[in-house]
Amino acid sequence: MSIQRPKGTQDILPGTVEKWQYLEDTIRTVCREYGYEEIRTPMFEATELFQRGVGETTDIVNKEMYTFLDKGERSITLRPELTAAVCRAYAENKLYAWPQPVKLYYIGPMFRYERPQAGRFRQFHQFGIEVLGADKPVVDAEVISLVWTLYQRLGLTGLEVHINSVGCPTCRAEHKDKLLEFLKPHSHELCRDCQDRLERNPMRILDCKNPSCQAFTAGAPTTLDMLCPECKSHFEELQELLKAAGVVYKVDPRLVRGLDYYRKTAFEVLVEEIGAQSAICGGGRYDGLVAEIGGPPTPGIGFAMGMERALAAIEVQNKMPEFEKAGYAMIVALGQQAQRHGFAWVSALRKAGIPASIDLLGRSLKAQLKAADREGVKYALILGEEELNKGMAILRDLRVGEQEEVALNQVVSVLKDKFGEGVNA
RNA sequence: GUGGAUGUGGCGAAGUGGUUAACGCACCGGAUUGUGGCUCCGGCACCCGUGGGUUCAAGUCCCAUCAUCCACCCCA
CATH class of the missing domain: 3.30.930.10 (Bira Bifunctional Protein; Domain 2)
Known part of the structure; x- marks a missing residue:
């Protein structure tokens, strides 16, 4: 790397x-x-x-x-x-x-x-x-x-x-004078950083974390005293x-x-x-x-x-909410013919407001379903040669593990129904 | 700028000088032809941050360097 x-x-x-x-x-x-x-x-x-x-x-x-x-x-x-x-x-x-x-x-x-x-x-x-x-x-x-x-x-x-x-600026200037007056006698006892601060910005000595400096400044005038x-x-x-x-x-x-x-x-x-x-x-x-x-x-x-x-x-504090992956529909297409049809269907689904994806790696049915499952896909729409010939698609519910055949021309409305109000929420 | 710790595959992690660098997770593939989540099988580091050095031999020792992390200063 x-x-x-x-x-x-x-x-x-x-x-x-x-x-x-x-x-x-x-x-x-x-x-x-x-x-x-x-x-x-x-x-x-x-x-x-x-x-x-x-x-x-x-x-x-x-x-x-x-x-x-x-x-x-x-x-x-x-x-x-x-x-x-x-x-x-x-x-x-x-x-x-x-x-x-x-x-x-x-x-x-x-x-x-x-x-x-x-x-x-x-x-x-x-x-x-x-x-x-x-x-x-x-x-x-x-x-x-x-x-x-x-x-x-x-x-x-x-x-x-x-x-x-x-x-x-008025009361701050006054405070600075008083503070220097207070610290000067101790100046050599302060930590090295505070020695510098004495010149630069003495107010900061007040919040030095060094215990011994804190001890010296315990009774020092604060800005509050001089408002x-x-x-x-x-x-x-x-x-x-x-x-x-x-x-x-x-x-x-x-x-x-x-x-x-x-x-x-x-x-x-x-x-x-x-x-x-x-x-x-x-x-x-x-x-x-x-x-x-x-x-x-x-x-x-x-x-x-x-x-x-x-x-x-x-x-x-364990206050981070859980973020669920947004469920979407996955087109599982088998073969080049089916992929072309599937590609058209993803577009149609997306246009209808249904989040949808299609396999981009040319994987096997098994691999596609596995991937869909991992990504939290709710519904897989399986398109193969057989289905295409019949003008149907298999709509598989990955959560429940059941599937049914749906006519292609009804896919959008059926899915829209399944996703319900969640689609645009 | 100063100090400390760490540095092995995508991640986690063995390895206490000597053959082919464990293992887990993840990933990829398979378990009769087109079906996931469980299980099983298989694959996945010419190399141990980088560069030198010591040694017959180094991931294992030494030096340098880089990077990351933590702390100081200071700040969100």
Whole structure:
């Protein structure tokens, strides 16, 4: 096997696509119920969009982007996430002129250059939503409640919804000062990673998993401690609304999301059972991002859900439904003459809305029936020389094991009858 | 980028230096001429990720390389 798929990518084969389709269908249903509409943006964008939109200090921009020059010497990047792109589309297509807020969702592949592991891929899929043009806490609550509803619909249990507020630029700056003040004396005792973070993004030290760092930061001021009145009441109102909606959540003051654009609300949904990469969903508010990209000042909030991780969770919790193979009719033709007739009959059946197939390998009767049986075929229509001469066909019910002769000109109506309402369902 | 584990037919899996590389599943064919699901019989790896090396002899030892998996960083 000389050529294989690129590292961190997957082939989704029959037998597995059904699961994806199920997930996608469930997502679309919930989005429809919530009044969200789908948006599709390019798989690649100008590199600058992500540099500005996601943030120069983030790992995504620093080490995880698939970036290349196209033939016109433009720097292009395979989308590592979609929030920035959706904001770009909002500004570029002047969606701010539409009735606000604009409620969007997307489903599709994202690309990040990372070492793959359980729950992490170079090409992975996200479902996400973005609400643009609304800044009230109800929006935050609706977004979180949509995720909550989706997981319930999928039958998932034991999920933890963590919420936090990282404040606005004003209170965040204040927090940063206080935090540095607190950490400086301990700086040499922090782990090597946190030493770096001290320079780069001190807030992230708060969610360092290193036990000793956690010990040092136990009493550190959190963003919650420093919220300005506006941010504070926003966060409080959000919690009231979540309670009202019956969403079970946990306030996690140490929840800090990796992307630069977050303001106020940040949240995550965790599932422990799926491995080290347990964040199944992450999101938050990003007022200011649209303006950053060149649009009018526009508040926004959204989240992204890892579909591979969601599928993993559904799988470990045994919540994946069984997918039965769709029953169809199989034309079993014997000999060239019969095959020609049979070929015409498959077309006729299909035209009548009855799913039908015919042997494509020129196999023996026995082999054809065996294959039909394996594929879960309900009815086999056997056409041989004898039958053709009589203008008949044998209709065999493979489930029951009984058969009868049917006049060829009645085949369609008889089968239509047998398949009943299931045909077009 | 760092660390660990693994690498035998489509899949799972034996093989602890020495003749023709077990077995199970799957697949293909057959068991009186045109009938599936059970059973029985038969077939299916010039070769053990790749390249070197050690040895009279290697799937079995050594080195390198590649790939996959898991973990770290970080994230969905």
